[in-house]
Amino acid sequence: MIWSKYSAPQAFYPLAGRLIPWFAAVAIILMVVGLYMGFFVAPTDFQQGESYRIIFVHVPAAWMSMFLYVVMAIWAGVGMGLNARLSFMMAQAIAPTGAMFTFLALLTGAMWGKPTWGAWWVWDARLTSELILLFQYAGVMLLRTSIDDLRRADRSSAVFALVGVVNVPIIYYSVQWWNTLHQGASVSMATGSKMAATMLMAMLIMTIAFWMYSIAVILARVRCVMVERESLPTWDDKPAVIHEAVEAR
Amino acid sequence: MSHSSMWDSISGIIQRDLLLAMRRWSDAAMSVFFLVIVVSLFPLGVGPEPAVLRTIAPGVLWVAALLTCLLSLSRVFTPDYLDGVLEQMVLVPQPLSLLVLGKVLAHWVISGLPVVLLSPLLGLQFGLDGEALGVLVLSLLLGTPTLSMIGAIGAALVLGVRGSGLLVALLVLPLYVPVLIFGAGAVTSSMAGIGGEANLSLLGACLVLSLFLAPWATAAALRVALE
Numbered sequence: 001m002i003w004s005k006y007s008a009p010q011a012f013y014p015l016a017g018r019l020i021p022w023f024a025a026v027a028i029i030l031m032v033v034g035l036y037m038g039f040f041v042a043p044t045d046f047q048q049g050e051s052y053r054i055i056f057v058h059v060p061a062a063w064m065s066m067f068l069y070v071v072m073a074i075w076a077g078v079g080m081g082l083n084a085r086l087s088f089m090m091a092q093a094i095a096p097t098g099a100m101f102t103f104l105a106l107l108t109g110a111m112w113g114k115p116t117w118g119a120w121w122v123w124d125a126r127l128t129s130e131l132i133l134l135f136q137y138a139g140v141m142l143l144r145t146s147i148d149d150l151r152r153a154d155r156s157s158a159v160f161a162l163v164g165v166v167n168v169p170i171i172y173y174s175v176q177w178w179n180t181l182h183q184g185a186s187v188s189m190a191t192g193s194k195m196a197a198t199m200l201m202a203m204l205i206m207t208i209a210f211w212m213y214s215i216a217v218i219l220a221r222v223r224c225v226m227v228e229r230e231s232l233p234t235w236d237d238k239p240a241v242i243h244e245a246v247e248a249r
Numbered sequence: 250m251s252h253s254s255m256w257d258s259i260s261g262i263i264q265r266d267l268l269l270a271m272r273r274w275s276d277a278a279m280s281v282f283f284l285v286i287v288v289s290l291f292p293l294g295v296g297p298e299p300a301v302l303r304t305i306a307p308g309v310l311w312v313a314a315l316l317t318c319l320l321s322l323s324r325v326f327t328p329d330y331l332d333g334v335l336e337q338m339v340l341v342p343q344p345l346s347l348l349v350l351g352k353v354l355a356h357w358v359i360s361g362l363p364v365v366l367l368s369p370l371l372g373l374q375f376g377l378d379g380e381a382l383g384v385l386v387l388s389l390l391l392g393t394p395t396l397s398m399i400g401a402i403g404a405a406l407v408l409g410v411r412g413s414g415l416l417v418a419l420l421v422l423p424l425y426v427p428v429l430i431f432g433a434g435a436v437t438s439s440m441a442g443i444g445g446e447a448n449l450s451l452l453g454a455c456l457v458l459s460l461f462l463a464p465w466a467t468a469a470a471l472r473v474a475l476e
Contacts, residue, residue, distance in 0.1 A: 080469075128426075135423040142419060146410050155473040157404050163402055163466050166458075183442060 004063055007086050009226045016219040023216035030209035037202035051115045054172065058108035061101045062208040064214060065133060068098035073165040073249070074141070076158030086222075088154035092144065093222040097214050099137035134165040150229065258343040259303055262351030263358070269328075270359045280321045281361045281367065282337055287313045288371050299376045306375035307385065307436035313371075314364045314389060314423050314432075318396040322404040322417055323361040325352060326471070330408050345468040352402045353464065354394075361393035377436075384439040384449070391452040392432040398456075398463035399424050405470035 006012045038056030045052040076237040079087030109127060110120045121127065140157050147153035270277055291309045292302055329335040338348050368389050372382045403421035407413035431452045435445035 079413065122289045132426055137420070139420045142416060143406060143410075146407075146412060146416055152473055152476065155476075156470065159402075159466060159470045159473060160406055163424065170305075 007084055008231060009086055009089065013085055013223055016109040016223050020216050020219050023212045023219070027209050027212035027216055030205050030212065034205035034209050037198060037205065037216065042199045042202050043196055051112060052169050052219055054108050054112045055197050056202050056206050058105060059203055060210045061108060062105035062130065064210045065098055065102040065105050065130065067211075067226060068101060068214060069133060069137070069161075070096055072098060072167060073161045074244055080162075084180050087156065088219070089222050089225045091158060092154070092225055093218045094214075095137055095144075096221070099134060099141065099215050101210070101214075102130060102134040105136065108161060139164070255343075255347060258347055259351040259354070259370045262348050263355045266352055266355030267358060276321075276324060277359045277363065280317050284313050284317045284364055285318060285369065285371070287316060288374070292374070294357075303376045304439070306372060306377050307381075307433040307440070309375070309388075310368060310371055310385065311340045311392075311429050311433040311436075314361075314368075314393060315422070315429060316398060316399055317364055318360060319418055319421060321356070322400045322421070323414065324359075325356050325401055326405045326408055327404075330474075335360070335471065336475055339472060345471065346464040349401065349405075349467045349471070350460075352399050352466040353467070356401070357394050357397040361397055362377055364393055365389045365428065376402060377440075381440045384445040385436045388432045388435040388449060388452060391456055392425065392428050395428050395452070395456045396425060398459035399428075401467045402463055402470055405467045405474060408471070408474040428452065431455065 025077055034056065038053055042053070044050055075087045075091040075094065078084060079091060094113050106127070109130070114120050122209065140161050142152045143160055144157040147156055230234075267407060288309060291305065295301060295305065326335060329338070339345055341348075365386060368386055369382050372385050377385060400417075400421050403417045403424075405415045407418060433450045435448035435452065438448060439445035
Protein backbone atom coordinates (compact mmCIF):
# COMPACT_ATOMS: atom_id res chain seq x y z
CA MET A 1 0.00 0.00 0.00
CA ILE A 2 1.45 3.33 -1.03
CA TRP A 3 0.58 5.93 1.59
CA SER A 4 1.90 8.88 -0.39
CA LYS A 5 -1.01 8.60 -2.80
CA TYR A 6 -3.22 9.95 -0.02
CA SER A 7 -1.33 13.25 -0.10
CA ALA A 8 -3.54 14.09 -3.09
CA PRO A 9 -6.82 15.66 -1.96
CA GLN A 10 -8.69 13.57 -4.54
CA ALA A 11 -7.51 10.35 -2.89
CA PHE A 12 -7.72 11.63 0.65
CA TYR A 13 -11.30 12.87 0.39
CA PRO A 14 -12.99 9.43 0.27
CA LEU A 15 -10.48 7.96 2.76
CA ALA A 16 -11.30 10.72 5.26
CA GLY A 17 -14.99 10.05 4.68
CA ARG A 18 -14.52 6.38 5.55
CA LEU A 19 -12.42 7.10 8.65
CA ILE A 20 -14.67 9.73 10.26
CA PRO A 21 -17.39 7.35 11.62
CA TRP A 22 -14.77 5.12 13.28
CA PHE A 23 -12.99 7.95 15.05
CA ALA A 24 -16.31 9.52 16.00
CA ALA A 25 -17.60 6.24 17.45
CA VAL A 26 -14.43 5.66 19.50
CA ALA A 27 -14.57 9.26 20.71
CA ILE A 28 -18.19 8.94 21.89
CA ILE A 29 -17.61 5.60 23.64
CA LEU A 30 -14.46 6.81 25.41
CA MET A 31 -16.10 10.08 26.37
CA VAL A 32 -19.02 8.25 27.99
CA VAL A 33 -16.66 5.86 29.81
CA GLY A 34 -14.29 8.65 30.84
CA LEU A 35 -17.00 10.96 32.11
CA TYR A 36 -18.69 8.12 34.03
CA MET A 37 -15.39 7.19 35.68
CA GLY A 38 -14.59 10.84 36.36
CA PHE A 39 -17.94 11.76 37.88
CA PHE A 40 -19.03 8.55 39.61
CA VAL A 41 -16.09 6.18 40.12
CA ALA A 42 -13.16 8.45 40.96
CA PRO A 43 -12.90 9.26 44.70
CA THR A 44 -13.67 12.71 46.09
CA ASP A 45 -10.61 14.88 46.60
CA PHE A 46 -9.94 15.42 50.30
CA GLN A 47 -8.92 19.05 49.82
CA GLN A 48 -11.00 20.32 46.91
CA GLY A 49 -14.15 18.26 47.36
CA GLU A 50 -16.25 17.57 44.29
CA SER A 51 -15.22 20.69 42.41
CA TYR A 52 -11.98 19.08 41.32
CA ARG A 53 -13.95 16.82 38.92
CA ILE A 54 -13.82 19.55 36.27
CA ILE A 55 -10.21 18.46 35.65
CA PHE A 56 -11.51 15.50 33.68
CA VAL A 57 -12.49 18.03 31.04
CA HIS A 58 -10.06 20.82 31.85
CA VAL A 59 -6.74 18.98 31.76
CA PRO A 60 -7.42 16.99 28.56
CA ALA A 61 -8.71 20.17 26.88
CA ALA A 62 -5.57 22.07 27.89
CA TRP A 63 -3.35 19.23 26.69
CA MET A 64 -5.21 19.04 23.37
CA SER A 65 -5.03 22.83 22.89
CA MET A 66 -1.24 22.73 23.04
CA PHE A 67 -0.89 19.43 21.21
CA LEU A 68 -3.11 20.60 18.33
CA TYR A 69 -1.08 23.79 17.98
CA VAL A 70 2.08 21.71 17.56
CA VAL A 71 0.33 19.39 15.09
CA MET A 72 -0.91 22.42 13.15
CA ALA A 73 2.62 23.84 13.07
CA ILE A 74 3.98 20.48 11.89
CA TRP A 75 1.46 20.36 9.03
CA ALA A 76 2.32 23.98 8.23
CA GLY A 77 6.02 23.10 8.22
CA VAL A 78 5.43 20.04 6.02
CA GLY A 79 3.41 22.23 3.68
CA MET A 80 6.20 24.80 3.46
CA GLY A 81 8.86 22.12 2.99
CA LEU A 82 7.12 19.81 0.52
CA ASN A 83 4.77 22.37 -1.03
CA ALA A 84 1.85 19.98 -0.44
CA ARG A 85 -1.66 21.38 -0.72
CA LEU A 86 -3.18 18.82 1.64
CA SER A 87 -0.79 19.81 4.45
CA PHE A 88 -1.98 23.41 4.33
CA MET A 89 -5.58 22.22 4.26
CA MET A 90 -4.92 20.11 7.36
CA ALA A 91 -3.34 23.10 9.12
CA GLN A 92 -6.38 25.19 8.20
CA ALA A 93 -8.76 22.48 9.47
CA ILE A 94 -6.94 22.05 12.80
CA ALA A 95 -6.96 25.71 13.85
CA PRO A 96 -10.67 26.07 14.82
CA THR A 97 -10.66 22.82 16.83
CA GLY A 98 -7.50 23.89 18.64
CA ALA A 99 -9.00 27.29 19.40
CA MET A 100 -12.16 25.58 20.70
CA PHE A 101 -10.13 23.41 23.12
CA THR A 102 -8.14 26.46 24.25
CA PHE A 103 -11.38 28.28 25.00
CA LEU A 104 -12.77 25.20 26.76
CA ALA A 105 -9.65 24.94 28.91
CA LEU A 106 -9.94 28.62 29.89
CA LEU A 107 -13.67 28.30 30.60
CA THR A 108 -13.38 25.15 32.72
CA GLY A 109 -10.34 26.66 34.43
CA ALA A 110 -12.42 29.67 35.42
CA MET A 111 -15.22 27.39 36.67
CA TRP A 112 -12.68 25.50 38.79
CA GLY A 113 -10.92 28.65 39.96
CA LYS A 114 -14.02 30.31 41.41
CA PRO A 115 -14.70 27.74 44.21
CA THR A 116 -11.04 26.82 44.71
CA TRP A 117 -9.17 30.13 44.49
CA GLY A 118 -12.18 32.39 45.02
CA ALA A 119 -11.69 34.18 41.71
CA TRP A 120 -12.79 33.52 38.15
CA TRP A 121 -9.51 34.73 36.79
CA VAL A 122 -6.05 35.20 38.22
CA TRP A 123 -3.04 36.45 36.30
CA ASP A 124 -1.18 33.24 36.73
CA ALA A 125 1.46 32.22 34.22
CA ARG A 126 -0.32 29.16 32.86
CA LEU A 127 -3.67 30.91 32.52
CA THR A 128 -1.99 33.82 30.80
CA SER A 129 -0.08 31.62 28.40
CA GLU A 130 -3.24 29.68 27.58
CA LEU A 131 -4.94 33.00 26.82
CA ILE A 132 -2.01 33.92 24.59
CA LEU A 133 -2.36 30.58 22.85
CA LEU A 134 -5.98 31.53 22.10
CA PHE A 135 -4.74 34.83 20.65
CA GLN A 136 -2.28 32.93 18.50
CA TYR A 137 -4.99 30.65 17.16
CA ALA A 138 -7.00 33.77 16.39
CA GLY A 139 -3.97 35.28 14.66
CA VAL A 140 -3.46 32.20 12.48
CA MET A 141 -7.13 32.12 11.47
CA LEU A 142 -7.52 35.87 10.92
CA LEU A 143 -4.29 36.13 8.94
CA ARG A 144 -5.60 33.39 6.65
CA THR A 145 -8.98 35.03 6.10
CA SER A 146 -7.46 38.49 5.53
CA ILE A 147 -5.45 37.32 2.54
CA ASP A 148 -7.47 36.65 -0.60
CA ASP A 149 -4.77 34.80 -2.51
CA LEU A 150 -5.05 31.19 -1.29
CA ARG A 151 -1.42 30.28 -1.83
CA ARG A 152 -0.18 33.29 0.11
CA ALA A 153 -2.83 32.80 2.81
CA ASP A 154 -1.62 29.22 3.30
CA ARG A 155 2.03 30.13 3.48
CA SER A 156 1.71 33.28 5.55
CA SER A 157 -0.34 31.59 8.23
CA ALA A 158 2.10 28.65 8.12
CA VAL A 159 5.03 31.00 8.84
CA PHE A 160 3.08 32.56 11.69
CA ALA A 161 2.11 29.17 13.12
CA LEU A 162 5.75 28.10 13.05
CA VAL A 163 6.88 31.32 14.73
CA GLY A 164 4.19 30.92 17.39
CA VAL A 165 5.20 27.36 18.19
CA VAL A 166 8.05 28.86 20.22
CA ASN A 167 5.33 29.87 22.66
CA VAL A 168 4.13 26.34 23.39
CA PRO A 169 7.24 25.29 25.38
CA ILE A 170 7.00 28.58 27.25
CA ILE A 171 3.49 27.56 28.32
CA TYR A 172 4.70 24.17 29.41
CA TYR A 173 7.71 25.40 31.34
CA SER A 174 6.01 28.50 32.73
CA VAL A 175 5.14 26.55 35.86
CA GLN A 176 8.80 26.12 36.59
CA TRP A 177 9.81 29.58 35.32
CA TRP A 178 7.42 31.73 37.26
CA ASN A 179 6.42 30.75 40.75
CA THR A 180 2.72 31.42 40.88
CA LEU A 181 -0.68 30.57 42.23
CA HIS A 182 -1.40 27.75 39.83
CA GLN A 183 -0.86 24.40 41.46
CA GLY A 184 2.12 22.51 40.11
CA ALA A 185 1.52 19.81 37.54
CA SER A 186 -0.02 16.71 39.10
CA VAL A 187 1.14 14.42 36.33
CA SER A 188 4.78 14.54 35.38
CA MET A 189 7.22 12.29 33.60
CA ALA A 190 9.87 12.65 36.29
CA THR A 191 8.01 11.93 39.50
CA GLY A 192 5.07 9.96 38.18
CA SER A 193 1.51 10.69 39.14
CA LYS A 194 0.41 11.91 42.55
CA MET A 195 -3.23 11.13 41.85
CA ALA A 196 -5.38 8.12 42.58
CA ALA A 197 -5.18 5.51 39.84
CA THR A 198 -8.86 5.86 38.85
CA MET A 199 -8.51 9.64 38.55
CA LEU A 200 -5.50 9.25 36.31
CA MET A 201 -7.25 6.56 34.27
CA ALA A 202 -10.35 8.72 33.76
CA MET A 203 -8.20 11.65 32.73
CA LEU A 204 -6.22 9.61 30.23
CA ILE A 205 -9.41 8.12 28.79
CA MET A 206 -10.84 11.61 28.37
CA THR A 207 -7.62 12.74 26.70
CA ILE A 208 -7.83 9.92 24.16
CA ALA A 209 -11.52 10.66 23.67
CA PHE A 210 -10.77 14.33 22.91
CA TRP A 211 -7.99 13.22 20.63
CA MET A 212 -10.27 10.93 18.63
CA TYR A 213 -12.93 13.65 18.58
CA SER A 214 -10.36 16.08 17.17
CA ILE A 215 -9.38 13.67 14.42
CA ALA A 216 -13.01 13.08 13.43
CA VAL A 217 -13.87 16.78 13.40
CA ILE A 218 -10.67 17.79 11.63
CA LEU A 219 -11.20 15.18 8.92
CA ALA A 220 -14.77 16.39 8.45
CA ARG A 221 -13.57 19.96 8.24
CA VAL A 222 -10.75 19.18 5.85
CA ARG A 223 -13.35 17.64 3.53
CA CYS A 224 -15.29 20.92 3.67
CA VAL A 225 -12.10 22.82 2.89
CA MET A 226 -11.53 20.57 -0.12
CA VAL A 227 -15.06 21.09 -1.37
CA GLU A 228 -14.61 24.83 -0.96
CA ARG A 229 -11.22 25.04 -2.62
CA GLU A 230 -11.56 22.57 -5.44
CA SER A 231 -15.01 23.92 -6.33
CA LEU A 232 -16.63 20.55 -5.91
CA PRO A 233 -20.42 20.33 -5.79
CA THR A 234 -21.80 21.79 -2.58
CA TRP A 235 -23.12 19.91 0.41
CA ASP A 236 -26.66 20.49 -0.85
CA ASP A 237 -26.00 17.67 -3.26
CA LYS A 238 -25.98 14.13 -2.02
CA PRO A 239 -22.59 12.94 -0.74
CA ALA A 240 -22.56 10.36 -3.53
CA VAL A 241 -22.46 13.17 -6.09
CA ILE A 242 -19.36 14.58 -4.46
CA HIS A 243 -17.71 11.15 -4.41
CA GLU A 244 -18.40 10.81 -8.11
CA ALA A 245 -17.07 14.27 -8.84
CA VAL A 246 -13.93 13.52 -6.87
CA GLU A 247 -13.37 10.20 -8.56
CA ALA A 248 -13.98 11.71 -11.99
CA ARG A 249 -11.05 14.08 -11.52
CA MET B 250 30.51 34.95 0.99
CA SER B 251 33.36 36.53 2.88
CA HIS B 252 32.98 38.05 6.29
CA SER B 253 33.60 41.64 5.14
CA SER B 254 31.11 41.60 2.27
CA MET B 255 28.44 40.29 4.65
CA TRP B 256 29.03 43.22 6.93
CA ASP B 257 29.12 45.56 3.90
CA SER B 258 25.66 44.51 2.80
CA ILE B 259 24.21 44.92 6.31
CA SER B 260 25.81 48.32 6.88
CA GLY B 261 24.83 49.45 3.39
CA ILE B 262 21.17 48.74 4.14
CA ILE B 263 21.43 50.43 7.55
CA GLN B 264 23.00 53.54 6.04
CA ARG B 265 20.37 53.74 3.31
CA ASP B 266 17.44 53.31 5.72
CA LEU B 267 18.86 55.84 8.18
CA LEU B 268 19.42 58.33 5.36
CA LEU B 269 15.81 57.86 4.20
CA ALA B 270 14.60 58.29 7.78
CA MET B 271 16.64 61.50 8.17
CA ARG B 272 15.08 62.91 5.02
CA ARG B 273 11.68 62.26 6.56
CA TRP B 274 12.56 62.92 10.17
CA SER B 275 8.94 63.73 11.06
CA ASP B 276 8.13 59.98 10.97
CA ALA B 277 10.66 59.26 13.72
CA ALA B 278 9.56 62.33 15.67
CA MET B 279 5.99 61.02 15.60
CA SER B 280 6.92 57.81 17.41
CA VAL B 281 8.76 59.78 20.08
CA PHE B 282 5.82 62.09 20.69
CA PHE B 283 3.43 59.17 20.67
CA LEU B 284 5.48 57.52 23.42
CA VAL B 285 5.56 60.67 25.53
CA ILE B 286 1.83 61.27 25.14
CA VAL B 287 0.82 57.68 25.95
CA VAL B 288 3.01 57.63 29.05
CA SER B 289 1.70 61.03 30.17
CA LEU B 290 -1.91 59.87 29.85
CA PHE B 291 -1.56 57.27 32.59
CA PRO B 292 -1.10 59.65 35.55
CA LEU B 293 -4.13 61.57 34.24
CA GLY B 294 -6.18 58.39 34.19
CA VAL B 295 -4.89 56.68 37.32
CA GLY B 296 -4.36 59.71 39.57
CA PRO B 297 -1.24 61.51 40.74
CA GLU B 298 -0.41 59.47 43.89
CA PRO B 299 3.38 58.92 43.73
CA ALA B 300 3.20 55.44 45.31
CA VAL B 301 0.71 54.18 42.72
CA LEU B 302 2.63 55.73 39.86
CA ARG B 303 5.88 54.17 41.03
CA THR B 304 4.19 50.74 41.13
CA ILE B 305 2.74 50.94 37.65
CA ALA B 306 5.74 52.73 36.08
CA PRO B 307 7.61 49.65 34.74
CA GLY B 308 4.48 48.21 33.13
CA VAL B 309 3.30 51.51 31.68
CA LEU B 310 6.69 52.40 30.21
CA TRP B 311 7.13 48.96 28.75
CA VAL B 312 3.63 48.81 27.23
CA ALA B 313 4.19 52.27 25.76
CA ALA B 314 7.49 51.08 24.27
CA LEU B 315 5.67 48.05 22.82
CA LEU B 316 2.99 50.21 21.21
CA THR B 317 5.55 52.67 19.83
CA CYS B 318 7.42 49.82 18.16
CA LEU B 319 4.15 48.37 16.88
CA LEU B 320 2.96 51.60 15.29
CA SER B 321 6.22 52.15 13.44
CA LEU B 322 6.30 48.61 12.02
CA SER B 323 4.49 49.55 8.83
CA ARG B 324 7.49 51.70 7.90
CA VAL B 325 9.94 48.79 7.85
CA PHE B 326 8.93 47.17 4.57
CA THR B 327 5.90 48.98 3.12
CA PRO B 328 7.70 51.89 1.35
CA ASP B 329 10.16 49.47 -0.26
CA TYR B 330 7.31 47.13 -1.15
CA LEU B 331 5.37 49.90 -2.87
CA ASP B 332 8.27 51.21 -4.98
CA GLY B 333 9.62 47.78 -5.90
CA VAL B 334 12.93 47.95 -4.03
CA LEU B 335 11.95 44.96 -1.90
CA GLU B 336 11.63 42.80 -4.98
CA GLN B 337 15.18 43.74 -5.98
CA MET B 338 16.36 42.83 -2.48
CA VAL B 339 14.96 39.34 -2.93
CA LEU B 340 16.76 39.01 -6.27
CA VAL B 341 20.26 40.19 -5.27
CA PRO B 342 22.87 37.52 -4.47
CA GLN B 343 23.23 38.59 -0.82
CA PRO B 344 21.08 36.44 1.49
CA LEU B 345 17.73 38.09 2.14
CA SER B 346 17.92 37.38 5.87
CA LEU B 347 21.08 39.52 6.11
CA LEU B 348 19.42 42.43 4.35
CA VAL B 349 16.42 41.98 6.65
CA LEU B 350 18.76 42.11 9.64
CA GLY B 351 20.10 45.43 8.35
CA LYS B 352 16.61 46.84 7.88
CA VAL B 353 15.52 45.72 11.35
CA LEU B 354 18.60 47.24 12.98
CA ALA B 355 17.89 50.50 11.17
CA HIS B 356 14.29 50.34 12.40
CA TRP B 357 15.56 49.89 15.93
CA VAL B 358 17.84 52.93 15.63
CA ILE B 359 14.91 55.01 14.36
CA SER B 360 12.14 53.85 16.69
CA GLY B 361 13.74 51.83 19.51
CA LEU B 362 16.80 53.87 20.44
CA PRO B 363 14.79 57.10 21.03
CA VAL B 364 12.63 55.11 23.47
CA VAL B 365 15.72 53.93 25.34
CA LEU B 366 17.19 57.44 25.46
CA LEU B 367 13.92 59.02 26.59
CA SER B 368 13.11 56.39 29.21
CA PRO B 369 15.11 57.94 32.13
CA LEU B 370 13.15 61.16 31.67
CA LEU B 371 9.82 59.35 31.56
CA GLY B 372 10.88 57.21 34.52
CA LEU B 373 11.53 60.36 36.53
CA GLN B 374 7.98 61.50 35.74
CA PHE B 375 6.79 58.37 37.51
CA GLY B 376 9.10 58.80 40.46
CA LEU B 377 11.59 56.05 39.64
CA ASP B 378 15.04 56.70 41.01
CA GLY B 379 18.64 55.53 41.06
CA GLU B 380 19.03 51.84 40.39
CA ALA B 381 15.51 51.26 39.07
CA LEU B 382 16.06 53.95 36.46
CA GLY B 383 19.31 52.31 35.37
CA VAL B 384 17.67 48.89 35.14
CA LEU B 385 14.79 50.42 33.12
CA VAL B 386 17.23 51.83 30.56
CA LEU B 387 19.19 48.58 30.45
CA SER B 388 16.04 46.46 30.07
CA LEU B 389 14.78 48.66 27.21
CA LEU B 390 18.24 48.57 25.61
CA LEU B 391 18.12 44.75 25.64
CA GLY B 392 14.40 44.45 24.92
CA THR B 393 13.59 46.95 22.18
CA PRO B 394 15.83 45.27 19.56
CA THR B 395 13.91 42.04 20.26
CA LEU B 396 10.64 43.93 19.71
CA SER B 397 11.93 45.17 16.35
CA MET B 398 13.10 41.67 15.35
CA ILE B 399 9.77 40.03 16.21
CA GLY B 400 7.79 42.92 14.79
CA ALA B 401 9.53 42.61 11.44
CA ILE B 402 8.10 39.09 11.06
CA GLY B 403 4.58 40.47 11.52
CA ALA B 404 5.26 43.42 9.22
CA ALA B 405 6.44 41.04 6.49
CA LEU B 406 3.44 38.74 6.92
CA VAL B 407 0.83 41.49 6.48
CA LEU B 408 2.61 43.28 3.63
CA GLY B 409 -0.04 44.62 1.26
CA VAL B 410 -2.88 42.86 3.10
CA ARG B 411 -6.10 44.76 3.75
CA GLY B 412 -6.53 45.96 7.31
CA SER B 413 -2.85 45.32 7.91
CA GLY B 414 -2.53 47.84 10.75
CA LEU B 415 -4.83 46.00 13.13
CA LEU B 416 -3.80 42.59 11.89
CA VAL B 417 -0.11 43.19 12.62
CA ALA B 418 -1.03 44.19 16.19
CA LEU B 419 -3.01 41.00 16.60
CA LEU B 420 -0.14 38.87 15.31
CA VAL B 421 2.74 40.58 17.04
CA LEU B 422 1.44 41.57 20.47
CA PRO B 423 1.03 37.97 21.75
CA LEU B 424 4.62 37.29 20.69
CA TYR B 425 5.77 40.36 22.64
CA VAL B 426 4.44 39.00 25.93
CA PRO B 427 7.65 37.29 27.19
CA VAL B 428 9.69 40.44 26.47
CA LEU B 429 7.12 42.53 28.32
CA ILE B 430 7.12 40.18 31.32
CA PHE B 431 10.91 40.03 31.58
CA GLY B 432 11.42 43.73 30.84
CA ALA B 433 8.89 45.09 33.30
CA GLY B 434 9.85 42.27 35.70
CA ALA B 435 13.48 43.43 35.72
CA VAL B 436 12.50 46.94 36.81
CA THR B 437 9.94 45.71 39.35
CA SER B 438 12.35 43.26 40.96
CA SER B 439 15.11 45.85 41.18
CA MET B 440 12.61 48.18 42.90
CA ALA B 441 11.74 45.35 45.29
CA GLY B 442 15.41 45.06 46.17
CA ILE B 443 16.05 41.59 44.73
CA GLY B 444 17.94 42.88 41.68
CA GLY B 445 16.93 42.65 38.04
CA GLU B 446 19.79 40.44 36.88
CA ALA B 447 17.72 37.26 36.30
CA ASN B 448 15.15 39.07 34.17
CA LEU B 449 17.84 40.99 32.31
CA SER B 450 19.57 37.71 31.50
CA LEU B 451 16.30 36.29 30.17
CA LEU B 452 15.85 39.45 28.07
CA GLY B 453 19.32 38.89 26.71
CA ALA B 454 18.41 35.31 25.89
CA CYS B 455 15.28 36.51 24.06
CA LEU B 456 17.44 38.96 22.09
CA VAL B 457 19.94 36.30 21.07
CA LEU B 458 17.17 33.88 20.10
CA SER B 459 15.35 36.50 18.05
CA LEU B 460 18.59 37.67 16.38
CA PHE B 461 19.15 34.08 15.36
CA LEU B 462 15.63 33.12 14.24
CA ALA B 463 13.68 36.26 13.34
CA PRO B 464 15.58 37.43 10.22
CA TRP B 465 15.19 33.96 8.80
CA ALA B 466 11.44 33.87 9.46
CA THR B 467 11.06 37.43 8.17
CA ALA B 468 12.87 36.53 4.96
CA ALA B 469 10.56 33.52 4.51
CA ALA B 470 7.50 35.74 5.07
CA LEU B 471 8.80 38.31 2.57
CA ARG B 472 9.34 35.64 -0.07
CA VAL B 473 5.76 34.45 0.46
CA ALA B 474 4.47 38.02 0.19
CA LEU B 475 6.38 38.75 -3.03
CA GLU B 476 5.67 35.53 -4.90
